[in-house]
Amino acid sequence: DADVTQTPRNRITKTGKRIMLECSQTKGHDRMYWYRQDPGLGLRLIYYSFDVKDINKGEISDGYSVSRQAQAKFSLSLESAIPNQTALYFCATSDPGQGGAQYFGPGTRLLVL
């Protein structure tokens, strides 16, 4: 079984709709992250959380919100989706005792029409 899972894997939605992307991990890591990947732009950090009570904005947090429901679960919400939020979204986890390496889920491909 995968250590970091994301649901859904693919999603098509319409402008203005609220959607939630979910991430679960079985690695026991405290730190979790949400990234988006766009062609030619690499991965950019949206939000990160170092424990259940700690939520921080990344470089591109506008239009997104997150919820850390438990150590193992970190959800990303688009309150009112817009077409330029069409992207590939990745969740990741890390353990500070293992250096900077982060472990990624398989990604969610989101299309906003």
Add this chain to the structure above:
Amino acid sequence: DQQVKQNSPSLSVQEGRISILNCDYTNSMFDYFLWYKKYPAEGPTFLISISSIKDKNEDGRFTVFLNKSAKHLSLHIVPSQPGDSAVYFCAAEFTGTASKLTFGTGTRLQVTL
């Protein structure tokens, strides 16, 4: 402001030859560097890393070199194999920011027979 740059979007190498992927960074505060490999429809997977106190780290066929004065790192794959065909991202971290990675835009490596 792209702090981590991979100026070659793609690279083609023959099987058995050396692949050299390059990465430049601008922020002198970065002190830990990582390479990730990404196959289509999968999340990035951690490959190899190097601390700024070293200039070389080797793991099997993969070696990362760091030139701090030039703010440049490279990943060498020897010998290259068809299964190495993927997108490679370099990433950098300032450990004072506690596991916040800045990614490059990626280089697509194609290993041909």
